[in-house]
Amino acid sequence: GPGLVTLGETLGLLVADDVGPLSLARGMRLSMGGAESNVAIGVSRLGVAATWIGRLGRDPIGDLIERNLLAERVRAVVRRDDAPTAMMLRERRTGSVQNVTYYRHGSAGSHLQPADVPAGIVEDAGVLHLTGITPALGEGPAAAVREALRRARAAGVPVSVDLNYRSRLWAAATAAPVFRELAAGAEMLFAGDDEARIALELDDRTGPEKLAAALAELGPREVVIKRGRHGATALIDGELIDVPAVPVQAVDSVGAGDAFVAGYLACRLAGRDPDEGLRTAAVTGALAVTVPGDWEASPRPHELTLLGAEDDVQR
């Protein structure tokens, strides 16, 4: 059936085994990450169809990414490019603070073009999901995002946007007008407080309710301010909803936002209301931080009750 369609760049990921300066790391674990494919996997795990569109290099990391997407039942619409698949390294500087280094300039993923999005794929989607990362990767990816957005709107397909500001890719002042353009085209908008402030060019005293209201004025009917361990504040068709975070032992917070979005969108695609979407999102987001890696911890439907389990051993 019509499910989630998303496009962007997925990267190989190396995470240091040890906490400390990366220059001293003795071992690293190889995996993959990418905000859009993280969301696609999260949605697929919850039993909703998901498609990821992007370019990968003709290299082993490209193979690794295709293999994982296939294993996760995410339909991958991939073009193999002569440039290498991008990589990122994560230094675990302290038990909870991580530092990301990208090796993505000139990568295969940054060569994404509007023509990489086949006719009909966006038009038949249940939701088109975009992030503010892709437009930061270059002219081609920015054009691909704009074109996908235009096509979705023309076909009456709801668009979901997660602003996902990445300071290593562009300056806040450059991102701001692009974020507002994405927000204006979205039906569902997700942002961290900091990202909302960047989009709206507001100072850091503006609280989540005000941020949600100001973002809703740009157009989206469903605005969700993701506040990490503080939960989320949503403005859904004019109604303010506060969602508490589900308390967990945090191991790796990267990917939590994507898991949150996946939980919400999977519910909305299954015809559930925003309230249930938000409750599910709080659970999927919490589960993501309990495990190293971006998407590995994404729950299956029967695992959504795991965090409330009374018994430590389930048998």
Ligand code: KDG
């Ligand atoms: O949301 C997690 C992503 O940031 C990570 O997987 C890598 O997509 C990524 C990016 O560009 O930062």
